[in-house]
Amino acid sequence: IEEARRFTPQLRVLNHTGVLRSKTSEHFTDCDVILTTYGTLRLDAPFLKDFYFDYAILDEAQTIKNASSESAKAARLIRADHRLALSGTPVQNHLGELWSLFEFLNPGMLGRASVFRSAGNGSVPIDRDGRELLARALRPFILRRTKDQVARDLPEKTEQTIWCDLEPEQRKLYDELRDHYRASLLDRIATEGLNRARIQVLEALLRLRQAACHPGLIDKSRAEHGSAKLDVLLPQIAQVIDEGHKVLVFSQFTSMLAIVRKHLDRHKLAYEYLDGKTRDRQARVQRFQNDPECKLFLISLKAGGLGLNLTAAEYVFLLDPWWNPAIESQAIDRAHRIGQTQHVFAYRLIARDTVEQKVLELQQRKKDLADMIINADNSLISKLGREDLELLLS
Secondary structure, three states, X not given: OHHHHHHOOOOOEXXXXXXXXXXXXXXXXXXXEEEOOHHHHHHHHHHHOOOEXXXXXXXXXXXXXXXXXXXXXXXXXXXXXXXXXXXXXXXXXOOOHHHHHHHHHOOOOOOXXXXXXXXXXXXXXXXXXXXXXXXXXXXXXOOOOOHHHHOOOOOOEEEEEEEEOOOHHHHHHHHHHHHHHHHHHHHHHHHHOOHHHHHHHHHXXXXXXXXXXXXXXXXXXXXXXXXXXXXXXXXXXXXXHHOOOOEEEEEOOHHXXXXXXXXXXXXXXXXXXXXXXXXXXXXXXXXXXXXXXXXXXXXXXXXXXXXXXXXXXXXXXXXXXXXXXXXXXXXXXXXXXXXXXXXXXXXXXXXXXXXXXXXXXXXXXXXXXXXXXXXXXXXXXXXXXXXXHHHHOO
């Protein structure tokens, strides 16, 4: 809504959200644009489906990637002359997710969901020729634009990996966990197979990634203990803030952000915070964007990696790597986007000789799996084999 006021003040925009919204579509004809959320769409689908729109546009369209979700079902009920789906990551896990987007855009074009999904998620192999054929079929319906093409005036962006060496106490905890999971999991996989042990594999990788961040994520009684990443992050933040810059800090672990907050509170540093439970997100964003005293924003990767405009920031710190590099890129692009006038610096903090370093190696090894259609099939977790698991636990 703020962007509409700024760029198209002549449009009549309706904010169709909140408990006080109208429960009918009668007043839609008085507006040019109706904005709503996927949650509201699910609730109001019974009457929204009866209104005929000129355009139905899904922003962050990967929200409906699961064809059986309530959001996807509600989106498919919308009637409109024209349909658009906007996304920076239209495929996050497998090609089968494209079926849901195209069933919204052009119903029936890709046939039955079960056939397409099984070909996309690996249960039915899809070879290079098959991907090229699929690419040719879909290409007329996909318009891909990079920032280099549409925002040539954007300032430079520098990305760098900062290696963090675990101190003896944290290293001991990490090594004990790794050895435990390596022994128990590889034996179980040898006898039962990888598919039957997949839940245990996910738990092991989660615990090892947490141990690489901070001992307090494994054992709450160690929340006050030291951490290699904190030792690197806090001085970097202090220096950047002293120089007058604003900073974004992302982590997928809210427990890690909680530990960072304790340190900031001790030093009486002003900051904003956002995770999945945060209400009034826009007020948090506005304070960070406009208050010169608030130079720091702590953000949960899942809750704030999309849909936020945070161009006041020049520095971005990613405290832990995610399996899908596209998600990390989306987080960095909260700052590096149209409206940014300064050079943006993004830093990934990686614990050396841990599963985090192995994730980067695995991403490099799996580059040939990149989706040939739109170059976004970067998820690794769903394609892990025994050899990959041995690398991660090495």
